[in-house]
Amino acid sequence: MPPSHSVRRAALVLVRGVVLIAAVTAVCYRIHLNSASAALLFLIAVVLQSLDSRFWEAAIVCVLATASLDWFFIDPLFTFTVTDPLDAVTLLCLLIVSLVVTETQARSRSQAREAKRQRENMEKLYRLGAELFAQAPSAPLGPPLLEPFRTRFELDAVCLFDQASQELHEIGTSRGDLAAKTRDGYISGRNAAYPELGISVRSLRERGTLLGAIGFEGLRNPELLAPALAGLAASALERRRAFRLASTAAANARAETLRSAILDALAHEFKTPLATIVTAAGGLEATGPMSPDQRELAGMIESEAARLGDLTSRLLRLARLDREAVKPRLEPADPAEIAQGSARRYAKLWPDRQISFHANGEPGEVRVDPELMSLALSQLLENACKYSPPDARILVELSAGEKAAAIDVRNDGDPIPPNERSHIFDRFYRGTNAKQTAAGSGLGLYVARKIALAHGGDLALLDTVQDGVAFRLTLPLSKSEASVAE
Secondary structure, eight states, rough: OOHHHHHHHHHHHHHHHHHHHHHHHHHHHHTTTTTHHHHHHHHHHHHHHHSSHHHHHHHHHHHHHHHHHHHHHHSSSTTTTTOSHHHHHHHHHHHHHHHHHHHHHHHHHHHHHHHHHHHHHHHHHHHHHHHHHHTTTEEEEEEHHHHHHHHHOOEEEEEETTTTTEEEEEEOOSSHHHHHHHHHHHHHHHHHEEEEGTTTEEEEEEEEEEEEEEOOOSSSSHHHHHHHHHHHHHHHHHHHHHHHHHHHHHHHHHHHHHHHHHHHHHHHHHHHHHHHHHHHHHHHHSSSSSOHHHHHHHHHHEEEEEEEHHHHHHHHHHHHHHSOOOOOOEEOHHHHHHHHHHHHHHHHHHHTTTEEEESOOOOOOEEEEEEHHHHHHHHHHHHHHHHHHTOOOEEEEEOOOEEEEEEEEESSOOOOGGGGGTTTTTTTTTOHHHHHOOOOOOOOHHHHHHOOOOOOOOOEEEOOSSSSEEEEEEEEEEEHHHHHHH
């Protein structure tokens, strides 16, 4: 309420009180009422005056009524001197009762006004919540989200800092740098209040997660309303965040399904022409005598086509294993034979790499699916060859423990950055160096680890290598072999 209006209202209330006391005094004096009857009428007048006046206004009227009773009805008349003790008690009782009634009335009116404000605020909060949750979860942040706060609670300005996008949104006109204070509230993760500026800042949390911060300028009763408004804002932010995550997950799932289907289709399409090339290269010698150079070229065509056919078959198998659960057909096998066979095969395919095999002791027998295990080792050796420089050393090392055999594949080259090590087994993930060095699908390590886990083992990146990269594929020993080892 403006000061001029408040002063005018107080003056009118006091004038009304003075007129009321004067009227009661005139009536009582004219009909010659005694002091007790006059005191009762004065008390009624004070109660009526207190119904819609503030305490200090009603207190002035109380004092005026007591003075009128003393002047006109208590002997000696027309003086403020009281000779009879009973009259003094009457005046004191009138003043005390009048002040108590006035205080009670003022408190009751204050509580009624507060209850009315509470009802209005609850209604505003309800309507605000309904308006916020009527918005589409895909709606952008900024004015669409903040405008209901400003209009419903008549705010000067409202500001939101979103943790997900690290963006600041503000509407209205702020006189106290609301944006900076909201950002500070997010950084500190604490609530803040600036009463001299009419600003209240609340951090937004949902199940312990910090989502951002929101600031209000010009909010009435911030101690009561700010927590409720912040709760609505946090719920609206969490709703949008959950929608974004769900949309991203659905899009990623569709993309991965499409990518696997494309890989499968391409692998099938490549197999027929590759088989034709291999057959034609092998039949060149039957067409007639060839010079040594021609024979070398034909052999190169046949060998490279066979290599491309092997890569295509492996790519097709990777695509299938990515979509399906791995169900190995277990049979007894010698891990040394499997590891050494893979090393020999890749030594022929990559003659410019120094690929060697070494066994530490006799690991015993394992139960594996030879085809799947060969695929997993091929992926490790393929990566070791692709991501190492020419003439790099690549070591396939077999060792045995009490219950498991371990096959380590080590290669020289740049190590995997620490910030990428936790992601290298994710589907379709390719590190920064891998993208720059060679092409790939990002499925190899994911499927190789999937195969190892299906056999009851594991595939892990070793952190002990200082210069290069090393992976360890572990396989459980057969029960009889494990018992002998123990």
